[in-house]
Each structure stands twice: as structure tokens, then as C-alpha cells.
Amino acid sequence: MQHLANVNELRAQTDEAAIQVDNLSHTYAGPDGGVPALIDISLNVRKGRFVVIVGPSGCGKTSLLMMLAGLRAHDEGTILCHGRPIPQPDPERVGVIFQEASLFPWLTTMDNIEFPLSLGSTPREERRRRAQSMLSLVSLEGFGERYPHELSGGMKQRVSIARGLVQNPPVLLMDEPFAALDEQTRMTMGHELLRIWSTTQKTVLFITHSLTEAVYLADEVLVMSARPGRIIDHIEVTLPRPRTYEMMATDVFGRLRDRIWQQIRKAD
């Protein structure tokens, strides 16, 4: 507890931007001159914060995340990640966790976690060591030699998180990572993610369409409208950390969730 309190203090002190987006707009080419996907998105994620973007399906939140990861180009506006643009993927700065765990089925758990390192010049022993420590971080010791088809949905997503963290990027982008999991696993994984986040002190930008998940995890929630996506609200979640399951029953939690819901409904 003492340790977590210190971490929070440390976080509160930094105002530096990890991700800075200014006036980002994007239109997808289409038969009738194109479909506007994102309109005038500006946001600022400070270092070490846990920020959640919530919005209806198809609002362009995944597109936004792809652009922040350097996986997709955008038409207008600027994206800065740790002060520099990100025209192509940069695993030194940004790790991405996808909705499906997307593990390579022909690799063992350990080899999956090592995959990002194996693309570069990290020596073999160093790779093993770092993958091993990621494996313990996500509480999967003893599962290193298993293949993905031998793991449960929650375990796969843990491996995927370990793979996203193995290059030690300061920023973690997560695209509805728990959407495919059942309700109980999802709650557990949310809790686990907060534990991992407080241990590693990463900046996390997390996308979801679950209002409860958003409030439970976030320092700040950004609400997006249906397509074309705009940011229509910015909510500070004042609940103390560490978060507990009991908080979900409190008035504060309920009011925050209601506010997000009202915003999404109003914009519809």
C-alpha cells in the first residue's frame, strides 16, 4: 500500500506529455468522395497516466489508436509521442496490445514474448532473461513452453501484454484488449492490468466500449462520439488508487458512469 501511494505521488508530479495530438482529422477514401472518420481530435496524455477512450462501436477509436502507433497514416493534424512524430511503428516508444491476443500459434509462450526482441539484435540470453521476467510480471511462470492453443483466453491476453512490454516502451496502447473475454475474466484482467501498470509506471492509452471498465481503470476518460469520431467530453476520475471492486458500488462511480453514458447518448 505504502509503495502504491508513493507511485501515485510520483505520477502527480509529472506534467510532461507522453502523447500529444493536435487537430487530427482523417477521411477514408470512398465512392462518394470519402467517409470522414475522425474530426479535429486533440488530446494530451501526460506521462504515467492511465487514460481511457470510450465510445460507440465504429466511432474511429481503433483508427485513432493505429495512427498513434504509427500503423496508419492520417490526413491532417499532428501526433507527437514523447515529443516526436511517429510516422511508422517505433517499438522503442510504443507497445501495442490488440483486441484479439493475436499470438503466433506456431510459437511457444516464451517465443511469442521474445518475438519483438528477436526482430532486432538483442543477444539470445538477454532475450530469454527479459522474456522470463515479463512472464513473472504477468503471473504466468511455468507456462513458458505451452503453445497458445493450450492457454485460456485470459492467459493469452496476459502473454500478449507481456509481449507488448518486453521492449520496455514507455507508452502502451491497448485496443479493447479484454473485449473477447467473459465478464469475470475481464474484471480480473482489469485488476491485473492496474497492478502491472503501477509496477511498471507506463503511460497507458486504453480503448474500450465498456463504461464500467473505463471508470474502473482510468485516471481520465475521453468520450468519443459516433462516426465521424470527435472527442465530446473529458472526465477526471477522482476515485483513489488502488482501485477496489467495492468502489463500483459507490455513488461517485455511478455518477461518473452515468455522465459518460449521457454524453454518448446525447451525441448519438
Next chain:
Amino acid sequence: MTRFEIIAIRLILLGVVLAAWEALPRLGFINPLLLPPLSQVLVTLGDLLQRPMVQEAVAVTALEVIVAFIVAVPIGAAAGILIAENQYVGDIFKPMLFYVFSIPKSIFLPMFILVFGIGFQQKVAYAAFTTAFVVLMSAAAAVESVRADHIMVARSYGATRGQILRRVYVPSMLPILLEALRIAMIFNFTGVMIAEMYASRTGIGHLIANWGENFQMPQLFAGVIVLSVVAILFNEAVRALEARCSTWRT
């Protein structure tokens, strides 16, 4: 049932079939002129394998099978990958290829004879033609089996094009490609056999057709045994490779 028991039962069944092959013609249940007893076929087989004419036929057939395979696989694979990877080429050629794929290839055999004669070239051309279609379809399916999210993951970790090819495409496609090779060889072998039996001067298929016409049943069955053994050996070799490359498959 344990693995040992299953293997034991398989061997017993094989023994029963072989024993029946020996006993039924001898006991008069089956006309020995149509199905000669196994022992007689094996004696004929030993005798045939000594003859230069048969040895030459086996060598010719083997060479035809190998050359046709070497011609068909790269052509089929390249065409399959092209129509799967290139949207335009795919849109134009896919329906046409699917239609042609459904036609029995043997009806084209007379044309191959007119163009290539009845020698080595005709066997290779016809077998390669039938085989290339199988390889093409499987290669296209293999490319389409590569998951977009796997490519995205690799890209997000900074993989280069070459790394994506080697580390994502190849392992994703490998099980389907190996399976394709195995099935392609079956088609390839069949192609050579049909071409040899239809019109030829040599080759094991030609000999089998001749023995059949002349009612030389021991020779005919001996030929069948030789071909079966070769075909099964090749099939099992690729299957063993396949199993080694896809332990991760459920």
C-alpha cells in the same frame, strides 16, 4: 484402447487380407485366373524386377513423375500466390481458374498427344498440367490463411517486409503448403499413370495396361504392388515432415 492394441489390430487386419489373397484363389472361392494367389504374384514380381525392360520402365516413370513435379510446383505456387496477393490478378483469373479446376483433366489428354506425341514430353506436360492446378488452389488458400492481425502485430514491433515474410507468412503457410505438396504428388502420379496407360511405348503404366489387355494377371498385380509401395513411401515421407512442422496445430 492403447496405441499398442490399435497397431496390433491393424497388423492383424493386414495379415487377414494377405492370407485371404493367398487362400481364396487356392481354395477355389475366387477364379485364380482373375486373382492369382499372393505367393505367385510375389514370385512374378521378383522375376519382373530382374528384367531390363521392366527396370527401364520403372526408371522412365520415376523420371516423368519427378520432372512433372518439378515443373508443376513452382508454376502452380507462383500463380496461386499471385492471384491471392494481387487483387486485380485475383479478380480477373479466379473465376476462370475455378471453372477449369472443376473439369476432369483427362478429357484434354488427346490434345496433349496431338501436340506432344506419345513420348516423355507428353507424360510430363499432361501430369504437370493436372498438378499445377492443385498446387495453385492450395497456394492461394495458404496465402489467404495468413491472418491480417498477425501481420499487424509484426508491423507494430517494427518488423521489416522481409521479416514479415519469413516470420509470419512462411510459418502460417507451411502446414497448408506441405499438405498441398502431398496431394499434388498424388495427382501428379495419377497424371503420369493415365497418360502412360492411354498411349505410350514404355513406363510402368504402359506395362500394366498391356498386362491387363493380355490377361497376364500375376504381372498386372506385381505392377500394382510396385506402384503402391512407391506412392505410399512418398506420401508418408511428406506426412512425417508435415507433422514435424506443425506440432502447434490442434
